[in-house]
Amino acid sequence: MKIQFAGRKMLVAGQWMDRERVIEVRDPQDNSLIDTVPAASVHDMLQCIEEAKEGARIAASMPVHERIAVINKAADHIEANNEKYTYTISREGSKTIREARGEVDRCIQTLRISAEEARRIHGETIPFDQRPGSENRVGYYYHVPIGIVGAITPFNDPLNLVAHKVGPAIASGNAIIVKPASATPLSALLLAEAFAEAGLPSKILSVITGYGHEIGDALVTHPAIRMISFTGGLEAGEEITRKAGLKKISMELGSNSPVIVLEDADLQEAIEASVSGAFSAAGQNCLSVQRIYMHKSLVTSFQEGFVERTKQFSIGDKQSELTDMGPLINEKEAIRVERLVEEALDKGAELLEGGIREGAFYSPTVLTNIPEDCTIAKEEIFGPVVLLYPVADLETAIEKANDVRYGLQAGIFTNDVRKVHMAIEKLDVGGIMINDSSDYRIDAMPFGGMKNSGLGREGIKFSIKEMTETKVVCYKL
Structure with a gap:
């Protein structure tokens, strides 16, 4: 009927x-x-x-x-x-x-x-x-x-x-x-x-x-x-x-938002904020965390902690109070994200977690060792995918964070005020969140980006x- x-x-x-x-x-x-x-x-x-x-x-x-x-x-x-x-x-x-x-x-x-x-x-x-x-x-x-x-x-x-x-x-x-x-x-x-x-x-x-x-x-x-x-x-x-x-x-x-995690950061705070910032609203957010530059001394601990917290992110019925993440806006968008991830994997990226699509649902996905010529490395994903990169120092992280055509917001985790001010001065973005992910905004603040954002x-x-x-x-x- x-x-x-x-x-x-x-x-x-x-x-x-x-x-x-x-x-x-x-x-x-x-x-x-x-x-x-x-x-x-x-x-x-x-x-x-x-x-x-x-x-x-x-x-x-x-x-x-x-x-x-x-x-x-x-x-x-x-x-x-x-x-x-x-x-x-x-x-x-x-x-x-x-x-x-x-x-x-x-x-x-x-x-x-x-x-x-x-x-x-x-x-x-x-x-x-x-x-x-x-x-x-x-x-x-x-x-x-x-x-x-x-x-x-x-x-x-x-x-x-x-x-x-x-x-x-x-x-x-x-x-x-x-x-x-x-x-x-x-x-x-x-x-x-x-x-x-x-x-x-x-x-x-x-x-x-x-x-x-x-x-x-x-x-x-x-x-x-x-x-x-x-x-x-x-x-x-x-x-x-x-x-x-x-x-x-x-x-x-939109954007391709970076987060920088330095060696003196509160690791659990950085992991919790970045997982939420990457996968809330199924990653369909212009402020969504897409690239994370972690100091080389943190690679093992940060990656393990990030993947473990990602596994705890519940996917399912949107109407359930227990659900953390629902579907993408339609199956076509989920297929688009799936293809971006597959392209990266075909070129040598390593899948740490996720990469599974069921209809319009795409699981929270974590990649590392991402080749620079992947579309996903330079463009806005607008889906629940995050890329992890080790870096030797803040200068390298800033250089890589700026090396895209977007510049909406960024996050940095550190307790070194000198490094904070270096990031404020040199990151080409419209907003910088200190000890928080890029995915933070209040409705009264000026909001917008540089470059193509x-x-x-x-x-x-x-x-x-x-x-x-x-x-x-x-x-x-």
Whole structure:
């Protein structure tokens, strides 16, 4: 018997709409059908943009206290429906129920911070009399909304990464159109539901579901869209940059994150943090630990401890409170990771643990003796695979850590403050975590990378800066 699903509607300029053509949302664990969402057309996107023009005018005229109230009410709604949001994240994505619960908590915090930062969008006075002949001038600058923000979000944090774009956009008085990942649109629609319940005026927020290759260009290239905020892969980011035209672009494009473990490190702390950083969310995290450079004196002890802790990492049912890691987002991605590992093994890498695929599940995998010409050594894996390298000293570790085209975050374990500051100065990354893995972030900090890891910075205060323009005012007295 065919099961009939009611289907979720998308939010287009304050109106919940469905379409005859739909996208199936499936649980990657067993490929079961969770729900359907509309497959929007280019016409839908263009209509949405036209409505957002009015939304931008409404948003810009909202007093700051109203923006604060709406964002906090949306956070209240999510808090009151925590388990609904948690269950949705875990069903449609790769996260375990514990990981999903953590994401909901972070989303609430992201919105609370957005509400707070709305009251801190300050300008400054300008001493115009610093120039001879301008003694009779006074003035200042302040920040104004950019207009309409186009946001494209990935599957791996389907709620909080959307909140990281929506919260700052509303806080700074903009309209925003979100195109969530086709694999995980339900969490984004629930976020839209929270803002609708909070009383956000219609036309300010849209969450339009559809295939990127069908509706993405209409969003990216439209001249009314004044900023594109994108989180995703490097190739897609490069394509968006070529097509976008004259508008602001903010991009978080992933990484190949290194961790350095020196001879004076707390070994158990380094192992525990690095195992979690490598395999949480099935390694589908831009901050995920991918390369570990361990001092040569630690090779045996670190490798043995790391493998032993990896073996304890439980894989299985996402809904179980005992599960540490679920599947990848789909079987296709698991096969991609499997092929990367097989290429490395064919070229001489040594498998210390894992390397087993069952459907969309891929076991936590540890490799060593990895040849430099392997794809896995240079590119983002975006899966539960970590590479172990012995190094003679910190200088060598830094050189090797920098020898990729990415630079998002890094971790270093040491109690030598001089070595810490050498790493801070010389690592080409946007963030350095001391005595922690690369996989650490709070939602208030500036977040972004160097090289091909992205453009600009996220983190609420910093996103708001990206989403506003600076206007100068000068009075001649």
